[in-house]
Every structure is written in structure tokens, then in C-alpha cells.
Amino acid sequence: MRENIILCGFMGSGKTSVGKRLAKTTGRQFIDLDDFIEEQTGKRVAEIFAAYGEEGFRQLEREAVRSVASVRGLILASGGGTVLFPDNVKALHRTGGKILFLNVPLRVLQMRLKNDKKRPLLQVPNRQRVIAELYKKRIPLYRAACDIVIPAASPPKKVVRRIMKDLRIPEKAKNQEGV
Numbered sequence: 001m002r003e004n005i006i007l008c009g010f011m012g013s014g015k016t017s018v019g020k021r022l023a024k025t026t027g028r029q030f031i032d033l034d035d036f037i038e039e040q041t042g043k044r045v046a047e048i049f050a051a052y053g054e055e056g057f058r059q060l061e062r063e064a065v066r067s068v069a070s071v072r073g074l075i076l077a078s079g080g081g082t083v084l085f086p087d088n089v090k091a092l093h094r095t096g097g098k099i100l101f102l103n104v105p106l107r108v109l110q111m112r113l114k115n116d117k118k119r120p121l122l123q124v125p126n127r128q129r130v131i132a133e134l135y136k137k138r139i140p141l142y143r144a145a146c147d148i149v150i151p152a153a154s155p156p157k158k159v160v161r162r163i164m165k166d167l168r169i170p171e172k173a174k175n176q177e178g179v
């Protein structure tokens with residue numbers, strides 16, 4: 001199974017930590033879309049938001065999606081907003097990617113994001129309410145964009161195990177863990 005595996009979900013749902021671990025376990029290449037954008041632009045995500053606004057960031061994100069979608073056999077951690085845009089979902093699916101939605105309950109996300117200092121959308125005074133509002137708007141879109149929903153409130157190790165099982169990634173690949 002060499003199609004790309006794309007992790008989507010809300011900020012704090014574990015896309016990066018699960019993705020890194022999954023890549024190590026399967027021996028595949030890992031790309032974090034935000035890191036890719038930062039490398040390409042030489043700017044932090046927060047700097048991009050500050051200089052060009054969210055619109056500017058979304059445009060760079062769109063370009064990044066198209067670049068990475070053409071790579072094969074990849075584990076890709078998308079950004080929390082990536083699959084909210086149907087053209088991004090189409091681009092990721094066009095190259096045979098499978099989109100996994102890491103589903104984490106609102107309360108858990110609110111706890112995980114309580115002290116976040118780097119995500120521009122969360123640097124607001126009424127953070128918990130903003131998280132709840134975004135969550136309500138976004139969950140149906142993650143569900144619509146994905147091929148599989150993965151319950152993901154547990155630690156990354158357990159989430160990875162669940163993904164391996166659901167995608168029927170063979171035992172042999174599993175045994176490569178830590179190699």
C-alpha cells in the first residue's frame with residue numbers, strides 16, 4: 001500500500017506526533033505541511049499570518065498541498081485548516097491519498113491547547129470559546145473530507161496502532177518500529 005496517508009483534524013489533535021510515529025513504524029517519509037511551508041518561505045506560520053493575513057497563508061498552503069501531493073508513499077500531517085478547502089481535498093485525493101480524520105473530543109482539545117503560544121488563530125482573549133466555535137464549524141468538514149475516522153484522544157502510540165489495524169498495514173512493517 002503506497003498511497004499517501006494524510007492526517008487531518010483540529011489543531012491539537014495529534015496530526016504531527018501521530019504522523020511522525022506512524023512514519024517511523026512504517027518506514028515511510030513524513031512531511032508536516034506547516035513545516036514544509038516554513039521551509040519554503042523561510043518564515044514561521046505566525047509571521048506569515050502577521051504579514052499576509054490568513055488569506056495569504058491559505059494561498060501558500062494551497063501551493064504546498066499541490067507540491068507534496070505528487071510525492072508517493074508519504075505520511076502527511078496537514079494543517080488544521082487544510083482540508084476545509086475542497087480544492088485541497090481534491091488535490092490530495094487525485095494522487096490516491098487516503099485522508100484520516102483524527103477525531104478528538106472538544107474538551108480534550110481545549111485542554112491540550114490551553115497554553116498554546118504559536119497558533120495565530122488561538123492568540124485571542126476568549127480562546128476556549130473560539131476553539132468551541134471553530135470546532136463546531138469544522139468537525140462536519142473534516143468528516144466529509146476524510147476516508148476514515150480515527151478516534152484519537154489516546155496517546156500517539158495507541159492511535160498509530162489503531163491506524164495500522166484499520167488500514168491493514170502488515171505485521172512486517174509493524175516490526176520495523178524503532179529500526
Ligand code: S3P
Nearest residue numbers: 010011012034079080081119120
Ligand atoms: C491552522 C492550524 C495550524 C496552522 C495554522 C492554521 C488552522 O496547523 O496550519 O495555524 O486553521 O487550524 P496545526 O493544526 O498543525 O496546528
